Amino acid sequence: MSDLFKTGRAAPRSLAAMNDIFAAGDRFLLHQARLLERRLFATCFLGQPAAHVVDALSGYQNDDGGL
Numbered sequence: 115m116s117d118l119f120k121t122g123r124a125a126p127r128s129l130a131a132m133n134d135i136f137a138a139g140d141r142f143l144l145h146q147a148r149l150l151e152r153r154l155f156a157t158c159f160l161g162q163p164a165a166h167v168v169d170a171l172s173g174y175q176n177d178d179g180g181l
Contacts, residue, residue: 149173150170150171150174154167
């Protein structure tokens with residue numbers, strides 16, 4: 115009966131494989147992303163302060179103060 119409820123999902127990836135994928139994404143952003151995306155990644159995943167994202171946004175600010 116319990117076989118009816120199995121989803122057939124693949125086994126979870128190992129922690130080492132996830133670290134490799136994370137490092138590959140980090141390298142991609144380092145070489146391809148704008149400063150804004152790099153700072154956002156660092157804030158969300160590396161524990162950097164959000165103020166760095168706000169500083170990066172200042173480069174996109176219009177003369178009237180908008181973005």
